[in-house]
Amino acid sequence: MAAVIRKRPAPDGLFSTAAAAGGRKKRPRYQFGSIYNYEKLEVLGEGTYGVVVKGRDRRNGETVAIKWIRPDANGVTDITAVLREAGCLEACCGHPSIVQMKEVAADEVTGHVFIVMEFVGPSLESRLTTRPFSEAETRAMMRQLLRGAEKLHGAGTIHRDIKPDNILVGAGGALKICDLGMAVPTRPAGEPYPEQIVAALWYRAPELLGGDWRYGAAVDMWALGCVMAELLIGEPLFGGAETEDDMNTRMLELCGIDTPELQASLRELSEAGREVLCGLLSFEAEKRLTAAEALGHRWFDEEDAPLTSSALCSQPNPRGFISFF
Incomplete structure (x- = not known):
């Protein structure tokens, strides 16, 4: 591992074993x-x-x-x-x-x-280069991601950076949420978070774009709604946006999923699937589906498609393995 790091003396105290008063050795911090x-x-x-x-x-x-x-x-x-x-x-x-x-x-x-x-495998983003996924394939992937979000939120954690590049694809189409570098313990309702910018721009919830730092786990649910839409239409829902102003404009144009452009891309999506997508992409955080609510929706009563034979696993990965960033 020494080849990937620059040699520098260890910070004082990190591995300190200097003698303490009385001649006893300190335990490492x-x-x-x-x-x-x-x-x-x-x-x-x-x-x-x-x-x-x-x-x-x-x-x-x-x-x-x-x-x-x-x-x-x-x-x-x-x-x-x-x-x-x-x-x-x-x-x-x-x-x-x-x-x-x-x-x-x-x-x-x-x-x-x-x-x-x-070590799991490549990123989901690297698999979103061939075609949109079917509704049944999307349901199989969203079931896994929502279960992961349910565990995170149940453990009192907000991820704050869910996106396809932070989702790994393992054997048999198993998906794993990764890179918790922006994750934080959930704060009490109404208490702001100190960070000024969190979440990748295309997956940033409306409340974050509006400068509301008293958010909650709903920011992850919006990001998962963006991921679900991307799986279904084959491209990022807000792809091309370069600034927060661009995002706000695109969101106002979207106003749900009933624009003609999205209607064409989602014409084969069932009514139940639309309900889940709309619930995840609710502009009002308090009305957005939680992970548990989404998993309890009737859409997940239907049968998933196997992922082992889908484009998720069968296509070569043009980008190599996962980038966590």
Whole structure:
């Protein structure tokens, strides 16, 4: 792993074992695994906040994904942010629709910190290049994503960055929500969140665009509605928007899903499917379907299409493996 990081002395106290008063050794401030238990295989993606590599566990040969948390300009890693992301992943431990964390590891030489996760496969975005998915295929995928969202929200977590590039495609068409770098514990109703910009622009809920920082889990449900529409029409619902003003204009034009352009793309969608889509894309957050409400809708009483033979699994991936950014 040393090849992907810049050598820098470990921050004071991160792995400190200096003698305390009375000659006793201090315990390390944080108990992390060693990144040298892993071998780097290839870089999967790089972004503003870090790098993701494919790796192999030297102890058992298991293939993993390793997210390096990029230090700030002063070379300091935001440990609080790392532990927040790890905590959100830990809260969803064992759920089949959320990527699973193995451990938090660190480089005792540089002080760099890594989140080690299961290796799943390519992103859903990389599979949205061939054709729209059928209603039955879309229902099978949305069932998994909504179950993942239900677990996240039930664990008191808001993802805040759901989009096709943050959804992994595994064996047999299994989908897993990943990259909880923007995820936060849910705050009490009415209490604002400090971050000024969250969620990718095309998947940003109306309340976020309106500058309301007293939002809730409904921002994830809007994003899932955008994902559902994208699966059905074969392109991003708000693709082409470059600014928040563009998004506001497009939303006003949309006013639900009853525009002629969308009507043509969704002409084969059943009435029940339209109800779910409209419920997820409600402009009013308090009227938007929750994950549990969506899963309880009659649309999910119908049979899903198998995904193993669909374009989700059968097409080559032109972009390689997942980018977490």
